[in-house]
Amino acid sequence: MMNNSNGMISAPSSSSSPAANPQSPGIKTYFKTPEGKYKLHYEKTHSSGLLHYAHGKTVTQVTLAQLKERAAPTTPTATSSGYSASSGFRSATARLLGTGNGSRALSFGGGNGGSKSMSTSSRISGSFTASNSSTSMTNTNFDGKGTYLVFNVSDAIFICDLNSQDKDPVKSIHFSNSNPMCHAFDPDAKDGHDLLIGLNSGDVYTVSLRQQLQDVSKKLVGPLHYNKDGSVNNNRCTSISWVPGGDGAFVVAHADGNLYVYEKNKDGATDSTFPAIRDPTQFSVDKAKYSKSNPVARWHICQGSINSIAFSNDGAHLATVGRDGYLRIFDFATQKLVCGGKSYYGALLCCSWSMDGKYILTGGEDDLVQVWSMEDRKVVAWGEGHNSWVSGVAFDSYWSSPNSDGSGEHVMYRFGSVGQDTQLLLWDLEMDEIVVPLRRAPGGSPTYSTGSQSAHWDNVIPMGTLQPAPCKRDVPKLSPIIAHRVHTEPLSGLMFTQESVVTACREGHLKIWTRPSESEIQSNSCSEANPTSSLLSTSFPPKITKPH
Amino acid sequence: MGAAGSKLEKALGDQFPEGERYFGFENFGNTCYCNSVLQALYFCVPFREQLLEYYTSNKSVADAEENLMTCLADLFSQISSQKKKTGVIAPKRFVQRLKKQNELFRSYMHQDAHEFLNYLLNEVVDILEKEAKATKTEHETSSSSSPEKIPNGLKVPQANGVHKEPIVTWVHNIFQGILTNETRCLRCETVTARDETFLDLSLDIEQNSSITSCLKNFSSTETLHAEDKFFCDKCCSLQEAQKRMKIKKPPHILVIHLKRFKYIEQLGRYKKLSYRVVFPLELKLSNTVEPYADIEYSLFAVVVHVGSGPNHGHYVSLVKSHNHWLFFDDENVEMIEESAVQTFFGSSQEYSSNTDHGYILFYESLGPTK
Ligand SMILES: [Zn+2]
Numbered sequence: 055m056m057n058n059s060n061g062m063i064s065a066p067s068s069s070s071s072p073a074a075n076p077q078s079p080g081i082k083t084y085f086k087t088p089e090g091k092y093k094l095h096y097e098k099t100h101s102s103g104l105l106h107y108a109h110g111k112t113v114t115q116v117t118l119a120q121l122k123e124r125a126a127p128t129t130p131t132a133t134s135s136g137y138s139a140s141s142g143f144r145s146a147t148a149r150l151l152g153t154g155n156g157s158r159a160l161s162f163g164g165g166n167g168g169s170k171s172m173s174t175s176s177r178i179s180g181s182f183t184a185s186n187s188s189t190s191m192t193n194t195n196f197d198g199k200g201t202y203l204v205f206n207v208s209d210a211i212f213i214c215d216l217n218s219q220d221k222d223p224v225k226s227i228h229f230s231n232s233n234p235m236c237h238a239f240d241p242d243a244k245d246g247h248d249l250l251i252g253l254n255s256g257d258v259y260t261v262s263l264r265q266q267l268q269d270v271s272k273k274l275v276g277p278l279h280y281n282k283d284g285s286v287n288n289n290r291c292t293s294i295s296w297v298p299g300g301d302g303a304f305v306v307a308h309a310d311g312n313l314y315v316y317e318k319n320k321d322g323a324t325d326s327t328f329p330a331i332r333d334p335t336q337f338s339v340d341k342a343k344y345s346k347s348n349p350v351a352r353w354h355i356c357q358g359s360i361n362s363i364a365f366s367n368d369g370a371h372l373a374t375v376g377r378d379g380y381l382r383i384f385d386f387a388t389q390k391l392v393c394g395g396k397s398y399y400g401a402l403l404c405c406s407w408s409m410d411g412k413y414i415l416t417g418g419e420d421d422l423v424q425v426w427s428m429e430d431r432k433v434v435a436w437g438e439g440h441n442s443w444v445s446g447v448a449f450d451s452y453w454s455s456p457n458s459d460g461s462g463e464h465v466m467y468r469f470g471s472v473g474q475d476t477q478l479l480l481w482d483l484e485m486d487e488i489v490v491p492l493r494r495a496p497g498g499s500p501t502y503s504t505g506s507q508s509a510h511w512d513n514v515i516p517m518g519t520l521q522p523a524p525c526k527r528d529v530p531k532l533s534p535i536i537a538h539r540v541h542t543e544p545l546s547g548l549m550f551t552q553e554s555v556v557t558a559c560r561e562g563h564l565k566i567w568t569r570p571s572e573s574e575i576q577s578n579s580c581s582e583a584n585p586t587s588s589l590l591s592t593s594f595p596p597k598i599t600k601p602h
Numbered sequence: 603m604g605a606a607g608s609k610l611e612k613a614l615g616d617q618f619p620e621g622e623r624y625f626g627f628e629n630f631g632n633t634c635y636c637n638s639v640l641q642a643l644y645f646c647v648p649f650r651e652q653l654l655e656y657y658t659s660n661k662s663v664a665d666a667e668e669n670l671m672t673c674l675a676d677l678f679s680q681i682s683s684q685k686k687k688t689g690v691i692a693p694k695r696f697v698q699r700l701k702k703q704n705e706l707f708r709s710y711m712h713q714d715a716h717e718f719l720n721y722l723l724n725e726v727v728d729i730l731e732k733e734a735k736a737t738k739t740e741h742e743t744s745s746s747s748s749p750e751k752i753p754n755g756l757k758v759p760q761a762n763g764v765h766k767e768p769i770v771t772w773v774h775n776i777f778q779g780i781l782t783n784e785t786r787c788l789r790c791e792t793v794t795a796r797d798e799t800f801l802d803l804s805l806d807i808e809q810n811s812s813i814t815s816c817l818k819n820f821s822s823t824e825t826l827h828a829e830d831k832f833f834c835d836k837c838c839s840l841q842e843a844q845k846r847m848k849i850k851k852p853p854h855i856l857v858i859h860l861k862r863f864k865y866i867e868q869l870g871r872y873k874k875l876s877y878r879v880v881f882p883l884e885l886k887l888s889n890t891v892e893p894y895a896d897i898e899y900s901l902f903a904v905v906v907h908v909g910s911g912p913n914h915g916h917y918v919s920l921v922k923s924h925n926h927w928l929f930f931d932d933e934n935v936e937m938i939e940e941s942a943v944q945t946f947f948g949s950s951q952e953y954s955s956n957t958d959h960g961y962i963l964f965y966e967s968l969g970p971t972k
Contacts, residue, residue: 309941358940359941399882399884399886400882401882401883419880419882419883419884420814421812441808441810441815442810442811442815442880443812443880443882474878474880475811475815476950523898525896526886526888527895542951544810544878544950
């Protein structure tokens with residue numbers, strides 16, 4: 055019946071993919087990379103039985119929050135804890151290079167700002183090996199320093215101690231009226247209000263994380279409340295961020311394509327009013343009618359939802375991705391569009407900057423990881439390897455190329471991505487291979503070719519314009535160095551810390567994977583015939599498929 | 603029903619599209635499979651327009667002979683000519699005709715919506731072809747302009763092996779695509795290509811995957827070996843070969859059927875796969891032949907199966923009309939948020955309270971496919 059000549063054709067049943075049986079419950083507790091084994095160290099979760107489970111209504115995001123000792127250091131270098139920002143996760147200290155006015159800022163030698171520049175900055179307290187688990191539930195004394203994971207599930211915010219083997223949160227905060235959707239942490243907040251929380255109702259809170267930890271109740275303690283009951287915008291908060299070096303300013307993105315700038319020292323009780331949006335299809339910025347109220351400005355970015363926002367580490371640029379599939383990069387101070395471009399197809403879901411501010415990763419509904427170059431103002435590579443939507447992307451700022459000698463000629467970036475296919479993928483990006491050949495005409499002449507190559511690669515892209523979706527054949531492709539199924543549920547977040555990789559699934563389960571030990575890395579680099587390396591048949595060393 | 607209608611009208615307010623009608627369908631005992639597919643087809647604008655045009659131009663002969671297509675055209679015309687903007691219609695004549703014609707759909711058992719869509723489209727094609735042949739014999743000597751022939755002189759082999767000029771109806775123009783099945787003999791490297799037409803694609807699905815990934819798997823290279831060898835004409839013997847399926851001509855309307863009902867041999871029965879398969883609102887096909895590589899499609903309808911098993915349950919449909927998403931559940935029509943489409947992807951766990959799963963997806967091409 056299915057095969058008459060005009061009929062419907064079924065796929066051959068034998069054409070199922072070679073991927074592992076998704077039914078298999080066995081998820082390995084380690085994964086191998088060229089530099090060694092990453093091992094599952096801790097898991098963090100919540101007791102879901104306590105929740106009024108609203109399936110699919112909320113997606114877990116995770117923020118890394120480092121509480122320093124009360125006498126906060128003041129010099130920029132000392133405040134660097136060195137956590138990199140990523141989508142789904144919000145970094146505690148995303149100002150590693152940006153605000154530092156020292157000579158090290160934005161100067162890159164070998165790696166992408168990873169361990170080398172980190173070697174002098176303070177390590178976080180309580181490394182994994184020396185962690186003292188806080189098994190007691192006395193929430194009375196959180197005066198000390200500590201590193202926490204803040205994550206939302208359904209109507210609650212949970213706080214876990216990163217360096218404790220305890221699976222359960224040390225604190226839960228329940229919201230009675232609406233679900234928390236996004237959050238961000240600033241370790242250098244001056245007045246103690248360091249945690250931002252955006253709700254489904256559009257409401258925004260700032261609180262002190264320490265104060266929450268000291269309190270034993272399940273309620274938010276001492277919050278400042280903005281956009282009360284959605285009075286300025288009642289659409290879901292989708293992404294929230296402190297402005298790096300912004301003196302308490304923060305930005306909230308909403309599901310209707312608007313983004314609001316708040317200043318912490320302004321009154322939250324007085325509602326701001328904004329003029330009507332003149333043309334919903336156009337980008338526009340409007341100031342609030344009264345200068346004393348909060349928010350102070352509205353940026354109308356796009357039609358449909360803004361799905362994620364990310365500041366470059368120096369706070370100069372703001373990247374947004376959304377339902378319309380566009381990545382947009384703005385100069386935050388001048389409020390001008392710098393550049394941007396369309397996904398291959400479908401919405402973009404996440405974005406993240408490289409530590410040096412040269413590249414932006416995006417992930418979306420075309421199952422692709424895009425690498426956007428700020429210098430070229432276009433997509434320079436597509437990572438192909440996910441079997442579903444890409445929900446989290448991040449550069450590994452602690453990774454340095456084994457071949458890099460600091461000459462800068464062989465700059466290599468390591469980044470990761472997680473998807474709704476439950477997989478974590480790691481990628482290597484060699485910039486001399488990817489950028490240089492593309493800017494030369496065939497034959498190696500440094501002049502631009504005419505005609506033979508697509509316009510996408512030949513034209514210098516002007517400032518302030520948005521690029522259409524590139525043609526498939528024009529974009530160089532990357533293959534992942536590893537692909538590992540890390541959870542049973544679709545993933546929603548990824549973050550690299552100095553000691554580990556943190557993955558999170560939509561339902562609020564977190565896994566912390568420790569990096570290979572130093573000794574393992576050394577033995578790997580010494581022995582060419584190392585079985586760990588030889589097992590990686592996929593695509594090591596990484597190569598980029600160039601467009602023809 | 604009046605209250606429900608006015609509720610939708612209120613929700614749309616002055617954004618109610620000019621000339622558009624949103625009517626629920628009465629259920630005549632497990633006819634939701636039919637209702638959900640008919641709503642999707644009604645909001646498939648090129649299909650609706652062609653059918654209404656057919657209805658208008660054949661009005662005089664319509665009472666001559668009733669068939670499934672005239673019943674469908676009658677129903678569509680009934681909806682589009684309603685004075686009220688919303689309400690409920692009983693597709694009685696159509697359902698009666700369907701049951702009379704095909705015993706498969708006669709029982710009050712739960713039916714498969716994809717089987718019904720398949721049957722309906724092929725039935726309409728048969729009727730149009732018969733009419734076209736009749737006109738052809740009438741104008742044997744004069745060069746008739748319709749039916750058109752497939753462009754590019756492309757010949758599609760018939761099942762019986764006889765090559766004749768295939769008749770291309772408007773149903774073909776809307777839904778038909780061409781797949782090319784490339785087989786490469788591993789001994790002599792000769793590539794044999796065989797073209798097949800399709801009105802929809804049935805895809806195998808995997809847990810926590812995307813439509814993009816399912817399409818990739820559909821076109822992934824398959825090795826024919828052991829008992830499954832390929833007869834190579836050049837080698838004149840059975841040889842190991844590599845086979846892959848590509849889309850040679852993408853259809854204007856791409857209908858994707860997710861194979862959620864799978865026969866499990868150990869159980870000796872069908873089982874519903876509730877897998878989470880995400881589908882984007884915009885899609886490009888990764889497995890097309892140039893120059894069709896970057897054609898973009900936009901999702902406009904989803905037939906949803908509700909229930910945990912294959913032999914019972916319910917069908918509803920989601921439809922995009924004039925940039926609004928609507929939810930059709932037999933008599934009821936509601937407006938929904940675009941983001942609500944995401945709640946029909948499926949479950950990432952085998953046992954879940956969420957049993958509403960996207961089953962047939964309708965995408966319309968935004969670029970030229972001809
Ligand atoms: Zn042969």
